[in-house]
Amino acid sequence: MPALSLAALRDRKCARCQRPYRGKQNWSFKFHGDVLVEIVCPDCLTPAEHVEAALNRAGFRVTREGDQQ
Numbered sequence: 001m002p003a004l005s006l007a008a009l010r011d012r013k014c015a016r017c018q019r020p021y022r023g024k025q026n027w028s029f030k031f032h033g034d035v036l037v038e039i040v041c042p043d044c045l046t047p048a049e050h051v052e053a054a055l056n057r058a059g060f061r062v063t064r065e066g067d068q069q
């Protein structure tokens with residue numbers, strides 16, 4: 001996993017509803033390569049994204065069909 005500063009994360013907002021992160025759990029972190037592109041709060045996640053977020057927290061790297069890795 002990429003190295004991230006928790007202080008920087010706290011200033012991020014949900015990409016969909018603009019709610020501030022503030023270090024809460026169960027948010028989804030979306031990466032493009034090693035760059036964090038957006039974070040999404042649990043209220044804005046789709047069921048499929050909830051699964052993906054859970055897998056990410058467990059240490060899996062989730063890829064979708066068509067991804068070029």
Ligand SMILES: [Zn+2]
Pocket residue numbers: 014015016017018019040041042043044
């Ligand atoms: Zn949200």
